[in-house]
Amino acid sequence: MPGTAARAGTAPAETRQRMRDGTELLLRTWLPDPQRYPEPLGTVLLVHGLAEHSGRYPHVAALLCGLGLRVRAHDLRGHGASGGPRMVVPHADIYVEDLAEIHDAAVRQWNELPIVLGHSMGGLVAARLATARVRPIRALILSSPALALRISGGMMTMHRLLLALAPRLRVPNPIDARLLSHDPEVARAYRTDPLVQSTISAGVLETFLRGMPQAQADAPRLEAPTLLLVGGADRIVDPAGSRAFHDGAPEDLCEMAWFDAGYHEIFNEAEPLRGEVLAALSGWLRRHLGTAGGPQAQAKP
Template sequence: MTAHDFSFEWQTQDQVMLKGRCWLPEQPKALVCLVHGFAEHIGRYVHVAAYLNAQGYGLMGFDLRGHGQSGGRRGHTPTYEDLLENIREMMALAAEKFEGLPLFLYGHSMGGNLAANYLIRHQPNYLKGAVITSPWLRLTQEPPLPLKILAKVAYLIFPQLMNPANLKLEHLSKDTTVQQAYGADPMILRKISAGMFTVVSKAGLLAIRQADKITLPVLLMHGLDDKITSADATREFAQRMQPELLTAHYWENMRHELHNETEKEQVLALIVKWLDDKMSVSETSV
């Protein structure tokens, strides 16, 4: 049972106010720091927090800039590095507030893209490992060539130009209640800027090429019925990782949001098992 559920906020160096939430059990054995996907917000992970809390793990996360209750232009980021810096700031807050508590990173979809690049570029050896689910490394179906050209031109001239996200609700999960809740959620974004699309797409391809630079254990998961982000790209990423650091699992008949699928208990149980394994390895090496 959750003993503590509290909100927090901080102001970035470029004066954007970011809003976060933290869920803690009575005696957490570790804290999982979450980076959500594009268009959504941390409030969609309450059930994930409840599951992790019941197993002794805390969950902490924030609404990315331009998302949810955080500030910033909707569906846009000035640079990709701003997103990574905000993750670093969250991790610094976690380390300061929960000194001595082991930390894990958890990124879903665009958050998986960010988590992978954070591991590659920042080399955060203070982490025990990372969970990456359905990462946006490539899209399952790339936009038509004219739209890709328009996005590239807009990125150079007017990166704030907004385009429809064109997400189909049935691609999220087989669970119709998840689809309906997403469709009715007023904090869900319906558009993405040319700048956001371009920098995240580039970073996804970079993560595939540089996956061998990751030096921490990673649990990598993707649904094979994902019609949003490419499971094939995730396999390419996995093939370039150092094999001794990788635990990969590909779920048959599951769609994009593994933690919201009809079989989500299996997914969350595997995450907890992996966390427990990493914690036990850490304990025996002390």
Template sequence: MLKKFSTLALGLCVLFSAATSEAAGISLDQPQLLSERPLPDAQVTEYGLTHHRIVMADGMALPLRRWGPAPERKAVPNAVVLGVHGFNDHAGSFVSTAAALNQYGIALYAWDQRGFGASATRPEWPGTDELVDDARFALAALRARYPDQPLFLMGLSMGGAIAALMLQDADTVGRIDGVILVGPAVWARSKMPWYQQGALWVGERTAPNMKLARPAFAIDPTDDPDVLEQITKDPLRISDTRVDSIGGISNLMGRALTAMQQLPSVPSLILYGGEDEIIPPEAACEMFRTLPEHGHWRAVYYPDGYHMLTRYTGSPVVFKDMAAFIQDSEAQVPSEQEVSREQAISLLCQQ
């Protein structure tokens, strides 16, 4: 029964997200806005059909989720966050983050990126430039909706890599008040073991459309078994990854690592967990070595943190740090686990 429901839900969502003749920009369903209810703290993913959408510049309509104070209910948010989800994931992955931030009057918007979630082009790799252009468009549309509220950009994993590339554009930097990079995907292909590089090189040239099934997690993105179970049952999460998508994300990570060298002077918070097995310590080590020595960025290191910092047993601590940064980007984070560039290198580069 669950499998049939999941297939039906996915089918409805994909049909919903096809190309449209609507005007480009954010399109919100008014009845949903007016009847929205608070979210349960325990909900870690959300994959039901949503009538909110964002129509990109080329006419592609993508599912949009939003949580928190809505002007339609005469509730003006204290700040607004645009969430960029991770590889093989979707906008619903932000639901627990939204539930935590909503308590501080912070609204959160996120969309299913093309090639992922309920987009019509799932599971094709859309290309790095396309993903970055879409994110810039979404940010501009959200700034137009909230011209006077503080606006923050939050990227999870692959979303963090996309955010880093977005920051290379001066117009993007001018629209935001801060950036939060959560376990940013910066494991450049050139830094991977030779056998992984070789296997990917062969796969891209001989079977780019081949799907690599992963019935269960080979490594743990979280320590919470309930979260793992929910993710496994999530019909919008991609579990069979195409070889060309693996190549695409590898190239994206490489470009993001290079972009970290020129992280602009916008308040930035970088979060990384000591138990991250997706972006290994050697990749994080390279990121901190790459970051400018005298930049407007800060880092927090959670020794027990997993790659899914917003969906592991220690997430409440992470959420409090996020909220504190959004309210005052210069204030000390509640966890008191902020580290300097030198401390991060010492922690990560010796492993």
């Protein structure tokens, strides 16, 4: 269960949290420097993308901890070091339900509403949590969110066939690591990472196909300040989905930072773009959430 945490610049504390169905998820937790921040200024729940794991985000956690925020990330079920069959889900809403349980445990532990930051599929999961009002949150940050995909008619036909006949059958993951970042080292590290999954199932793809239109339809219901960080050259997800979500959300709540040349993993882009993206993230947090010393949002009892 959640408990200890690691400071920024150190290896994260690793704990496990049991979901209602018995599946145990790995949690990684970082804390800001207690000399600078005796009390953290807030909590970020970080949700990673399809096939990867939360251990790929130490530089993002370090930036957030440098702003005085504690960070908790989990490996999605069937991913990384979490339990559950690899890349198989019991139903299309399970990732949102798991995030709600992670949220509840964090609120109990720290008595404050969290900021939720999701990348790619994690962005879709985070957007669903917020727009469907599954749980109240302090703010929402979406990095290259999977709010639209480019899927051919042939791929859709194959998906429907597999979903009907073999929803748990794992097939090769179509993600091309060369399209993640302009930095070739990112592609190399992704391909050689033993915790990155190389397959996908029709059941997992269905979480996208059901979740994306619902998140878009619910965008007007957004209640928390929201930042989208979007790579205009993304070929893993369709960045047009981020534009549609931004346009559908309340104008006074939703802001978008668009990086024309950015590929999918904008937190892992080649410099100087990576630095520009991280600066946009930290600048938005400072302006909107008072992480340089402003008030925290306390959870309602």
